[in-house]
Amino acid sequence: MKRLTFVTIIVLAFQLVAASQTLDEKIKEIDAYANVVAETWKGPGMAVAVVKDDKVVFAKGYGSRELGKSDPVNENTVFAIASNSKAFTSAAIAILVDEKKMSWDDKVTKYLPDFKMYDPWVTSELTVRDLVTHRVGLDTFSGDLLWYETNFTPDEIISRVKYLKPVSSFRTRYGYQNLMFIAAGKVIEKVSGKSWCDFVTERILKPLDMNRTTCSINNLPDNAAFPHNESRGSLRVLPRGNVDAGYSAAALNSSVTDLSKWVRTQLGKGKFEGKTIFSEAQAWQMHQPFLAQQISETAWKGNPTRHFTGVASGWFVYDYHGKKIINHSGGLDGMLSYTVLIPEENAGFVVLTNSEFPTFAVMMSKIRDVLVNAPKRDWNAEAIEQVKRNKTAAAAEIKKADDARVTGTKPSLPMSGYAGTYSDDLYGAITIAEEGGKLVMRFSRSPNFVADLEHWHYETFQIKWRPSVSYNFPRGFVTFSIDKDGKTDEIKIDQPNNDFWFYELHPKRVK
Numbered sequence: 001m002k003r004l005t006f007v008t009i010i011v012l013a014f015q016l017v018a019a020s021q022t023l024d025e026k027i028k029e030i031d032a033y034a035n036v037v038a039e040t041w042k043g044p045g046m047a048v049a050v051v052k053d054d055k056v057v058f059a060k061g062y063g064s065r066e067l068g069k070s071d072p073v074n075e076n077t078v079f080a081i082a083s084n085s086k087a088f089t090s091a092a093i094a095i096l097v098d099e100k101k102m103s104w105d106d107k108v109t110k111y112l113p114d115f116k117m118y119d120p121w122v123t124s125e126l127t128v129r130d131l132v133t134h135r136v137g138l139d140t141f142s143g144d145l146l147w148y149e150t151n152f153t154p155d156e157i158i159s160r161v162k163y164l165k166p167v168s169s170f171r172t173r174y175g176y177q178n179l180m181f182i183a184a185g186k187v188i189e190k191v192s193g194k195s196w197c198d199f200v201t202e203r204i205l206k207p208l209d210m211n212r213t214t215c216s217i218n219n220l221p222d223n224a225a226f227p228h229n230e231s232r233g234s235l236r237v238l239p240r241g242n243v244d245a246g247y248s249a250a251a252l253n254s255s256v257t258d259l260s261k262w263v264r265t266q267l268g269k270g271k272f273e274g275k276t277i278f279s280e281a282q283a284w285q286m287h288q289p290f291l292a293q294q295i296s297e298t299a300w301k302g303n304p305t306r307h308f309t310g311v312a313s314g315w316f317v318y319d320y321h322g323k324k325i326i327n328h329s330g331g332l333d334g335m336l337s338y339t340v341l342i343p344e345e346n347a348g349f350v351v352l353t354n355s356e357f358p359t360f361a362v363m364m365s366k367i368r369d370v371l372v373n374a375p376k377r378d379w380n381a382e383a384i385e386q387v388k389r390n391k392t393a394a395a396a397e398i399k400k401a402d403d404a405r406v407t408g409t410k411p412s413l414p415m416s417g418y419a420g421t422y423s424d425d426l427y428g429a430i431t432i433a434e435e436g437g438k439l440v441m442r443f444s445r446s447p448n449f450v451a452d453l454e455h456w457h458y459e460t461f462q463i464k465w466r467p468s469v470s471y472n473f474p475r476g477f478v479t480f481s482i483d484k485d486g487k488t489d490e491i492k493i494d495q496p497n498n499d500f501w502f503y504e505l506h507p508k509r510v511k
Contacts, residue, residue: 026370027058033366037380038062041357044228044235045073048363049256050349050371054268056260065354066226067237075257078212078224079352080240082330084259084339085252086181087266087286088200090132090314092188094270094282095203102191104129104285104313108183111190115183116162122170128187130171131180132313135291137166140176145427145500147178147246149470150445154245158183163426164504174293174311178249181314185248196248207275208265210258215251216244224253225354227334229472235355238334238470250332256350259339263348266326266341286313287326287343305374315341323372329360333470336360340368347371356472358383398475406457413488415439418480422491422507430491430507441478453478463495473497 021029027050034048045063049056061073096102108115108126117123122137130136143164146157161179168175185196192199197215205213212221217240227238243250254262265272269283289310300306309318315326326341338360341348349367353360365379411418415434423429429444432453439461443449448468453461456477463476476495483489489509493502 021370021373023052023057030058030367030370031060033380034060034062034363037359037362037366040380040384041355041359042235043067044354045077045225046351046353046359046363047073047075047077047079047256048349048351048367049075049260049263050347050367051260051263051267052345052347052371054264054346056257056264059256059260061256065224067228067235071223073225073354074223076212076223076255077352078214078220078253078255079337079354080217080227080243080330080332080335081252081254081259081337081339081352082243082250082332082335083178084254084328084330084337085248085250086132087262087314087328087339088204088252089181089184089188089196089248090286091204091278092192092196092200093128093132093184093313094278094286096188096191097285098279098282102128102187108187111187112158112183115158118162118165119170122166125170128184129290129313131184131187133290133311134174134177134180135171135311136175136177136180137168137170137173138164138175138177138179139167139501140174141499141501142167142175142177142504143179143426143501145446145502145505147182147243147249148446148500149241149243149448150245151447152245152445154182154186154247157245158186160426171291174291178246181249182246188248200252204277207277208258208261208272210254210261213252213254213258215247215253217242217253218244220253225335225352227332227354227470229334229356229470231467231472241333241470243332250330254352256352259350259352263339263341263350267343267346267348287315287317287341288312289317320368321372321374325368327364329364338364340364342368342371345371358387394474401475409457411455412459412482413486418488420488420509421511423510424506424508427505427507429510430505432491463493471497471500476502 043063044067045065047061050058059075061075061077063073065071065073065077097104105127146152146160188196188199214220228235265277269280270276270278289312291311293309295309305321307319315328317326323342323344328339330337336353338351351360351363362379362383415437418439419432419434421429421431431442433440439453441451441453450466450468452464454464456462460477460479463478465473474496479492480488481490491507493505495502
């Protein structure tokens with residue numbers, strides 16, 4: 001007989017206790033934990049909804065819609081859901097496939113004949129399914145500077161994809177792609193003859209009675225949350241970011257009440273209260289992994305019951321304590337969220353937040369654990385420690401840069417010598433102007449992207465983003481190169497961050 005270790009016995013005991021909980025006890029545990037999490041991170045707000053056996057068994061808001069104001073978050077408060085919008089785009093394609101108006105494996109150029117990737121062969125082989133499964137060979141977030149707070153149209157954005165160089169072979173490696181979902185939105189428009197918003201509204205939102213869900217911040221209903229993030233050590237209210245250019249990738253706004261209907265539809269394999277939104281066959285297609293993701297050793301140690309992670313169509317799938325999890329997160333400035341499906345438990349849930357604290361991930365992990373009867377784990381305590389480690393690491397990076405700075409240097413040119421217009425094929429013009437004896441950088445297609453440049457050393461200047469920039473960028477630099485005639489000819493923007501790749505820009509002086 002195999003002997004059980006003490007640790008194994010404790011884990012089994014925890015699992016037995018979890019499995020014996022009634023649904024009511026589980027909901028009480030989730031609610032109590034949410035209150036602890038809200039108190040830990042000091043908000044401002046969060047909303048949670050849980051679906052079980054085609055019923056909404058819990059829906060509640062915590063905190064406030066806006067810092068410093070008393071308007072509470074409730075189950076009907078609208079948040080930006082960002083990349084959770086992608087599943088709606090995939091569902092719109094599924095509806096058109098059901099109607100035999102298109103196929104997942106149709107070539108993209110059948111509908112967008114002018115669409116081009118960097119590699120002509122990839123252009124000729126690219127399918128609709130490739131657009132929604134993050135396997136086109138581009139880097140994660142490649143090209144996102146084209147849609148984030150820009151005035152580019154979706155057509156202009158996808159016309160510039162051809163300038164993005166791949167980092168892997170076609171269909172061999174995962175690279176999260178917003179631009180491909182923008183292209184998918186254009187395919188939907190070409191096939192349906194309607195705008196992406198009109199099609200999603202008519203074929204998904206209205207049949208599901210998702211009456212408080214909108215395609216843009218320009219028509220938000222009342223009771224909508226404001227985004228928040230930390231800047232220079234204090235929490236600030238942000239303007240609501242307009243991401244209409246990234247519409248089919250990230251533009252929807254919704255509440256947990258509305259999204260619980262979406263969760264019920266997904267768990268119902270396309271059916272909602274007697275209505276068929278898409279077929280069971282298409283539900284199966286959307287929830288299947290079409291590309292494997294590698295799991296790092298560190299990630300596995302954090303979740304040792306996870307053995308695979310795959311990329312589905314507008315979703316991600318993985319195993320967790322023997323259950324299949326289908327999920328997607330969403331993130332915009334000051335708004336983070338999760339949508340999670342657990343088909344074998346006939347359960348799912350939504351977490352929406354209006355801050356950039358780890359609240360959304362902590363609550364996702366806790367609710368998932370409760371619903372699959374996983375051993376108890378204090379995700380909130382782990383998040384607190386991780387934030388401390390991140391701050392320590394960030395401070396070390398700052399000190400490293402400070403130590404490497406060469407003091408006592410001066411710019412080679414007068415400030416007017418650096419001023420000019422610099423441009424590249426991907427983005428367009430970036431202007432450097434002399435104002436009051438100092439340099440100011442402006443991105444021509446991103447009106448809010450304005451920064452003062454302060455001399456660091458040699459021809460390198462530190463970027464000081466103005467408050468109009470909602471993203472909380474860490475310290476970055478601009479370095480000018482000088483040609484043989486003693487004039488600047490190009491700039492290099494070294495702006496570390498986790499989302500927007502300034503290294504893809506190669507602006508050369510044009511004026």
